[in-house]
Amino acid sequence: MASSLSRLSISTFTLGLAVLVLAYTSSAVSKTCSGRCSAATFKDVLPASARVVSAVAVPKGGSYGEGSANVAYPTIPPDLPELCALIVNVSTSAISNYRFGVYLPTEWNSRFLAVGNGGFSGGINWLDMAAGVRYGNAVVSTDTGHNSTMADVTWALHNQERKKDFGYRAIHGSVEMGKAMTRAYYEKEIAYSYYSGASTGGRQGLKETQLSPDSFDGMLIGAPAWYTSHLQPWTTKVATFNLPVSDKKHIDPSLFPVVGAEVIKQCDELDGVKDGIVSRPDLCKFKPNSLLCDATGAKASACLNEEQAMTVLNIYSDWYADGRLAMPGLEPGSESQWALLRGPDPNPFGDAYIQNFLYDDPSWNWKTQFNDSVVWQADAADPGNCTASNYDLSPFKKHGGKILMYHGAADGLIPQRSSDLFYQRVADVMGGVSSLQSWFRYFVVPGMEHVTGTAMDAPWYFAGAGSHGVLGKAIFSTPGFVDTRHDALLALMAWVENGTAVDEIVATIWKDSTDLSAGVMRQRPICPYPKVQTYLGKGDTDRPESFVCK
Ligand SMILES: *[C@@H]1O[C@H](CO)[C@@H](O)[C@H](O)[C@H]1NC(C)=O
Numbered sequence: 243m244a245s246s247l248s249r250l251s252i253s254t255f256t257l258g259l260a261v262l263v264l265a266y267t268s269s270a271v272s273k274t275c276s277g278r279c280s281a282a283t284f285k286d287v288l289p290a291s292a293r294v295v296s297a298v299a300v301p302k303g304g305s306y307g308e309g310s311a312n313v314a315y316p317t318i319p320p321d322l323p324e325l326c327a328l329i330v331n332v333s334t335s336a337i338s339n340y341r342f343g344v345y346l347p348t349e350w351n352s353r354f355l356a357v358g359n360g361g362f363s364g365g366i367n368w369l370d371m372a373a374g375v376r377y378g379n380a381v382v383s384t385d386t387g388h389n390s391t392m393a394d395v396t397w398a399l400h401n402q403e404r405k406k407d408f409g410y411r412a413i414h415g416s417v418e419m420g421k422a423m424t425r426a427y428y429e430k431e432i433a434y435s436y437y438s439g440a441s442t443g444g445r446q447g448l449k450e451t452q453l454s455p456d457s458f459d460g461m462l463i464g465a466p467a468w469y470t471s472h473l474q475p476w477t478t479k480v481a482t483f484n485l486p487v488s489d490k491k492h493i494d495p496s497l498f499p500v501v502g503a504e505v506i507k508q509c510d511e512l513d514g515v516k517d518g519i520v521s522r523p524d525l526c527k528f529k530p531n532s533l534l535c536d537a538t539g540a541k542a543s544a545c546l547n548e549e550q551a552m553t554v555l556n557i558y559s560d561w562y563a564d565g566r567l568a569m570p571g572l573e574p575g576s577e578s579q580w581a582l583l584r585g586p587d588p589n590p591f592g593d594a595y596i597q598n599f600l601y602d603d604p605s606w607n608w609k610t611q612f613n614d615s616v617v618w619q620a621d622a623a624d625p626g627n628c629t630a631s632n633y634d635l636s637p638f639k640k641h642g643g644k645i646l647m648y649h650g651a652a653d654g655l656i657p658q659r660s661s662d663l664f665y666q667r668v669a670d671v672m673g674g675v676s677s678l679q680s681w682f683r684y685f686v687v688p689g690m691e692h693v694t695g696t697a698m699d700a701p702w703y704f705a706g707a708g709s710h711g712v713l714g715k716a717i718f719s720t721p722g723f724v725d726t727r728h729d730a731l732l733a734l735m736a737w738v739e740n741g742t743a744v745d746e747i748v749a750t751i752w753k754d755s756t757d758l759s760a761g762v763m764r765q766r767p768i769c770p771y772p773k774v775q776t777y778l779g780k781g782d783t784d785r786p787e788s789f790v791c792k
């Protein structure tokens with residue numbers, strides 16, 4: 243395959259050329275795009291259950307999305323390359339259907355990319371598709387079979403078919419049909435297929451690869467919600483550590499920053515750099531004693547009683563239900579994102595799953611009906627077969643597939659240690675951690691919250707799923723650093739296509755994430771487990787050269 247990534251290195255040249263071409267064709271769309279961008283092009287490759295409901299030729303610089311009709315992903319990405327935008331509707335049973343979106347760029351790099359969703363969001367993820375199409379990839383995204391915001395799970399009630407669409411059917415069908423449509427449109431084979439998704443998106447990718455190991459050659463998996471049947475009940479469990487609000491053990495959210503500051507005080511320097519970033523939470527043996535109300539130095543207005551101190555320790559602890567590990571706990575350093583611990587009731591990610599997915603009983607009430615056996619009932623039932631717990635990925639490895647997985651250590655929604663657990667379990671059935679290095683590498687990102695962002699000024703951006711939108715609507719790759727060192731998707735492509743193993747990825751944080759012209763604040767390498775980001779002992783701690791993976 244001709245290297246189409248060389249396009250990137252001569253981008254200044256092509257930009258000039260593009261301006262010329264644009265001037266020449268004005269707002270018109272080129273012949274490939276307008277001529278073939280219609281339902282007729284795809285009629286022979288789609289099954290009877292699928293129908294193209296929209297085909298729009300988008301000119302270079304145009305925008306395409308659904309706006310407020312897409313409650314999960316209303317943002318319409320602007321400044322697109324010239325492309326054909328399609329929506330396909332697929333019937334999966336008498337009571338269920340899903341839709342998927344496709345972007346087919348006129349200037350195609352012969353690659354296919356599927357992107358994922360977040361939470362229980364029911365909508366086509368146009369913004370992540372836009373991030374993907376700017377490389378020249380053909381891109382698909384599914385709405386997962388329902389139409390809802392992120393935390394709404396009522397669509398699942400008494401509908402086992404929709405649960406399956408969300409679990410695995412919508413992503414699988416979208417990938418299969420998306421590929422067929424890509425081949426039909428260009429009348430050419432796809433050279434390489436990729437996946438990029440975080441949170442629910444991470445789960446979708448792992449699930450698809452467990453059921454269909456030949457779907458992807460490379461997968462970029464962020465903070466995966468892979469352990470659905472455990473993660474969702476844990477979401478209720480972790481909330482009960484801090485409920486009811488009237489209990490002595492309850493910690494008001496106004497005190498979370500007090501806990502967070504004490505964690506930084508105790509554990510910041512364990513990694514050898516005093517920078518306000520807890521880079522080694524795995525070494526942090528947090529002791530809340532210094533926050534006790536009678537401790538010397540504790541502020542009377544911002545201190546904890548003994549029961550509250552126990553709540554803090556519970557939040558960091560692994561959950562053993564009926565004596566068995568049910569779910570790892572949150573890391574010290576995640577306090578800035580303790581969203582699951584606020585309010586008078588558990589988060590809907592927990593309760594609404596138990597009501598609508600597990601028991602089909604909206605009257606189920608955590609106050610009187612939650613107990614530790616709920617997680618084992620969920621484990622046994624796994625409604626929709628959402629959980630991506632087939633750890634034997636040999637068929638994917640045999641296919642030649644590569645995985646880059648990452649998880650922010652300050653994630654307050656999905657415990658980072660649940661990714662440790664997945665990686666360890668795959669290692670256990672596939673010859674140990676060292677033998678995974680040739681095809682599956684796992685990066686812990688110090689100070690990064692769930693999928694995006696940081697409260698510790700930690701470098702967290704490397705063009706992972708869902709991250710471009712934090713910087714802007716028309717972001718491509720890692721702005722200013724469009725290369726395999728700073729962009730995890732490009733790194734993955736180089737690993738798959740050239741065999742260049744990913745020994746580190748440089749993460750970036752800017753001084754102002756909404757005005758990148760203010761400049762870079764800090765860059766550091768993130769490292770493949772079991773290596774960790776290690777300061778050399780001298781040099782600027784804002785520069786990646788001052789660190790190695792060890
Ligand atoms: C999804 O719901 C919104 C509002 O609730 C509606 O405007 C939109 O048409 C729906 N989309 C689909 C594909 O049914």
Ligand SMILES: *[C@@H]1O[C@H](CO)[C@@H](O)[C@H](O)[C@H]1NC(C)=O
Binds near residue numbers: 332333338339
């Ligand atoms: C999609 O197909 C389902 C039937 O499977 C139908 O009920 C629905 O109206 C269709 N939606 C669109 C947008 O065509």
Ligand SMILES: *[C@@H]1O[C@H](CO)[C@@H](O)[C@H](O)[C@H]1NC(C)=O
Binds near residue numbers: 611612613614615
């Ligand atoms: C725990 O709760 C579930 C559902 O709320 C219920 O089915 C089960 O009987 C309870 N188990 C125990 C041991 O109380």
Ligand SMILES: *[C@@H]1O[C@H](CO)[C@@H](O)[C@H](O)[C@H]1NC(C)=O
Binds near residue numbers: 449452629630
């Ligand atoms: C559920 O998904 C797993 C892969 O994660 C697969 O091995 C299993 O066969 C599926 N189970 C059913 C009942 O479809």
Ligand SMILES: *[C@@H]1O[C@H](CO)[C@@H](O)[C@H](O)[C@H]1NC(C)=O
Binds near residue numbers: 247248726732735
């Ligand atoms: C593979 O290596 C060639 C030669 O160095 C380079 O031009 C190309 O961009 C690389 N491919 C990827 C996907 O990085």
